[in-house]
Structures are given as structure tokens and as C-alpha cells.
Amino acid sequence: MRPVYPFSAIVGQEEMKLALLLVAIDPSIGGVMVFGDRGTGKSTAVRALAGLLPQMKVVQGCKYGCDPQSSNKCDECLKRLAEGQHPRAVLAPVPVVDLPLGATEDRVVGALDLERALTTGEKAFEPGLLARAHRGFLYVDEVNLLEDHLVDLLLDAAATGENVVEREGVSVRHPSRFVLVGSGNPEEGELRPQLLDRFGLAVDVRTPTAIATRIDVIKRRDAFDRDPMAFLAHWQKADAKVRRSLEKARAKLEELTVPDGILERAAALCSALGTDGLRGELTLLRTTRALAAFEGAETVTLDHLRRIAAMALRHRLRRNVLDDAGSTTRVERAVAELWDAPAGNVGAH
Structure with a gap:
């Protein structure tokens, strides 16, 4: 099997790495x-x-990797169940x-x-x-x-x-x-x-512009290509730490509740930005909760919401011919106007 470059060894690109971790914690995002x-x-x-x-657990012999615990199975698995067969669950x-x-x-x-x-x-x-x-x-x-x-x-x-x-x-x-x-x-x-x-x-x-960062990327990639097994062994502990954090976050996800004040902030932000439908609010809810779970927090806070607002909303904005600012700037500007000003009795901390 071809060696896979370790996640922890990726230099920079923090927003991309965080987004991937969050959808791994909660795929419904x-x-x-x-x-x-x-x-x-x-x-x-x-x-x-x-x-x-x-x-993950899969039905043994199922070419679709059906979940043994799910009712949503392929035709073949449903047929076997109807015939009284109960296939084993195996790991894949x-x-x-x-x-x-x-x-x-x-x-x-x-x-x-x-x-x-x-x-x-x-x-x-x-x-x-x-x-x-x-x-x-x-x-x-x-x-x-x-x-x-x-x-x-x-x-x-x-x-x-x-x-x-x-x-x-x-x-x-x-x-x-x-x-x-x-x-x-x-x-x-x-x-x-x-x-x-x-x-x-x-x-x-973006391609990194800092010389030190570019050199770090090149050195790590070259080390991996020259001796993949040694490189993987070097980063094994770091990857294991991330893996444990993911497992804990998945287990903690169901325990976390999002305060109504946070939902009000999310809805107000989507309204101010003019996003269509309610998918933006749902994404903010799920992503904020996943971030809080990943960090081991006991509740979702405004800081969690602030940190993921741009990645959840930047692609949902309508074009504004009167505003040539980028979508990320527009989200950050709306966040500052709504949340950094006196908020009255709206919100949660």
C-alpha cells in the first residue's frame, strides 16, 4: 500500500485543515x-x-460498505436480512x-x-x-x-x-x-x-509567500519522498494526538448544546449578509458545535462562532455590484458591525 503523507506534517493551510477536521467530526456539516x-x-x-x-464497521461481504447499525442498506443487504441472514460486522x-x-x-x-x-x-x-x-x-x-x-x-x-x-x-x-x-x-x-x-x-x-515556510514545505516533502517509513514514524505521535482528539470530539458532540443567544447571533449575521434560505444558519450551528467539541469545551461560545463564520458563509453571499470587497471581507465586516458593537441583551459568552 502506498504511504500517505501524515496530516500533522502539512505546513500551514490552517483553515483548510480545520475545515476537514470539522466535517470529519460531523459529516452533516x-x-x-x-x-x-x-x-x-x-x-x-x-x-x-x-x-x-x-x-468503520461494515457488513462483511457488502461491496457498498453498508453500516450494520443503519436501516439504510443496499438491496442485497436488505434481501439477506429478509431471508433471516445476519451477516457479521467487520472493520474497514x-x-x-x-x-x-x-x-x-x-x-x-x-x-x-x-x-x-x-x-x-x-x-x-x-x-x-x-x-x-x-x-x-x-x-x-x-x-x-x-x-x-x-x-x-x-x-x-x-x-x-x-x-x-x-x-x-x-x-x-x-x-x-x-x-x-x-x-x-x-x-x-x-x-x-x-x-x-x-x-x-x-x-x-494560497501559495505561501514567507521564505521560511516555503523551505519547510520543501524539506518535509523531500524527506517523505526519500524515506516514507522514517518520515511516518517521526510524525506518528503527532497524528495519534489528532486522532484521539477526533475520537473524543465525536463522542462529545451529542452532549453539547448551542445556547439560544448563539443561534440569535448566527441568524442575525445571515440576515445581515442576505444569505438565501436557512442552510447558512444550520451550517453555523453544526460547525460551531463541532469546533467546541474538538476543543473539549463544555458549551458553544461566541468565540467559536466568530472563528468559523467566514468559512461557513463566504460562498453563500450574493454578488453586490456596489461593494467590490471580497466575500471574506464582507463576512468579517458584518461580524465586527454586529458583534463588536454594544449588543444589548442579545448573545452569549
């Missing part, structure tokens, strides 16, 4: 959209994150799947063997990328250049949590829930609003 330059560690961070996650690594730009529809959703299905009546199905990514991460580099029909497939799966393939009267259904991570350079093409809205968080990454 949604995916992460990474805007920025090539060669800044985006795909490295996604693959490294999966290496931090504890193995969390999948990280790349969706290449040139992928065909059959490769994404899977393909039916029509000849076999029509002659024997057996649903011979070759699972696609949506099946492989179930309960893990689906990474799409340059997602803004993805063909429209593939974008539609991703939107359908994200909305329903399942993939249905129908060919010549034969259909196969299986669950497909994944954390979608996309990356792209806005200068090379815009992302469809419907897809952008499906990302819970959006972060910006």
Missing part, C-alpha cells in the same frame, strides 16, 4: 470547497485526513475516492451487465465511484470544470443519500453518503450555484 492555487496540499490533506480516522478503512474530470457516467454511478441481467434475471452490477465513496470522502479536483451531467449526478446523490441506476427495466439501489471535497481555481471557471450550495464550508488556500 456538508463538504468542503477549497479555492486556490495548485500545489498547495489540497489532495494531500484529504488523503491524510482519512488516515487519522478510526476504521474510511474510503477516500478521487473523481477524475474525464470520468464517464458509468464509472461514477456504476454499470449494469445488461446481457447477464436479461438472460439470467440476475442484477450483475459493477459499483461505481459513488458506491466506493459511501461513508467516506469523494474528492474532486478542479470541480468547477466538471461536466454538467456529472454535477447533476453528484447533486442527486447529495440530496437523496443514495444512488439509483436504471437500465432497460433493471434497477439497482444502494446508499451513497459521502463528504464531498472539491477544489478549484475560480479564475478557470465558476462553480454552478446549485453545487456550491451543497458544500458546507469553503476555504481559501
Whole structure:
């Protein structure tokens, strides 16, 4: 198995790393959209994150990685249960799947063997990328250049949590829930609003300008390429510490409540920024709670909300022809105007 660069060894890009950790703690936050330059560690961070996650329980022999404890199972698992079979649960690594730009529809959703299905009546199905990514991460580099029909497939799966393939009267259904991570350079093409809205968080990454940082990146990457096993051993303790923090955060997540005052602040911020719908507030709620859990806090505070506001809202803003400020600046300005001014009896600390 090819060695994976350790998460803790990634230099800088703190916002991107935090966003990935938060969606790993609570996948209901949604995916992460990474805007920025090539060669800044985006795909490295996604693959490294999966290496931090504890193995998950899957139904033994299930090619879709169904959760033994979930009622949302594939047709094959449901059939076995109906027949009184109770397959064993086994451990498997969390999948990280790349969706290449040139992928065909059959490769994404899977393909039916029509000849076999029509002659024997057996649903011979070759699972696609949506099946492989179930309960893990689906990474799409340059997602803004993805063909429209593939974008539609991703939107359908994200909305329903399942993939249905129908060919010549034969259909196969299986669950497909994944954390979608996309990356792209806005200068090379815009992302469809419907897809952008499906990302819970959006972060910006840039090529580091500090000479010392650039040298550190180069030295670490060179050390990894020259002797991967020694490099992994050096960073093993640091990764183990992050892994324990993730496990504790997942366990603590259900215990945390978000005070009404924090929800009022979140709603007021979304209202001031003119975000559509209520997805912004929901993302703020879930992301703030995940951050508090990750840091071991006993309650969610305004500081937690302040720190994740930009990544949760910057991609949800409408364009304002009268304001040429960037979306991050607009969010930060609204935060300052709403929260740094006297707030009366609104809010929680």
C-alpha cells in the first residue's frame, strides 16, 4: 500500500485543515470547497485526513460498505436480512475516492451487465465511484470544470443519500453518503450555484509567500519522498494526538448544546449578509458545535462562532455590484458591525 503523507506534517493551510477536521467530526456539516492555487496540499490533506480516522464497521461481504447499525442498506443487504441472514460486522478503512474530470457516467454511478441481467434475471452490477465513496470522502479536483451531467449526478446523490441506476427495466439501489471535497481555481471557471450550495464550508488556500515556510514545505516533502517509513514514524505521535482528539470530539458532540443567544447571533449575521434560505444558519450551528467539541469545551461560545463564520458563509453571499470587497471581507465586516458593537441583551459568552 502506498504511504500517505501524515496530516500533522502539512505546513500551514490552517483553515483548510480545520475545515476537514470539522466535517470529519460531523459529516452533516456538508463538504468542503477549497479555492486556490495548485500545489498547495489540497489532495494531500484529504488523503491524510482519512488516515487519522478510526476504521468503520461494515457488513462483511457488502461491496457498498453498508453500516450494520443503519436501516439504510443496499438491496442485497436488505434481501439477506429478509431471508433471516445476519451477516457479521467487520472493520474497514474510511474510503477516500478521487473523481477524475474525464470520468464517464458509468464509472461514477456504476454499470449494469445488461446481457447477464436479461438472460439470467440476475442484477450483475459493477459499483461505481459513488458506491466506493459511501461513508467516506469523494474528492474532486478542479470541480468547477466538471461536466454538467456529472454535477447533476453528484447533486442527486447529495440530496437523496443514495444512488439509483436504471437500465432497460433493471434497477439497482444502494446508499451513497459521502463528504464531498472539491477544489478549484475560480479564475478557470465558476462553480454552478446549485453545487456550491451543497458544500458546507469553503476555504481559501494560497501559495505561501514567507521564505521560511516555503523551505519547510520543501524539506518535509523531500524527506517523505526519500524515506516514507522514517518520515511516518517521526510524525506518528503527532497524528495519534489528532486522532484521539477526533475520537473524543465525536463522542462529545451529542452532549453539547448551542445556547439560544448563539443561534440569535448566527441568524442575525445571515440576515445581515442576505444569505438565501436557512442552510447558512444550520451550517453555523453544526460547525460551531463541532469546533467546541474538538476543543473539549463544555458549551458553544461566541468565540467559536466568530472563528468559523467566514468559512461557513463566504460562498453563500450574493454578488453586490456596489461593494467590490471580497466575500471574506464582507463576512468579517458584518461580524465586527454586529458583534463588536454594544449588543444589548442579545448573545452569549
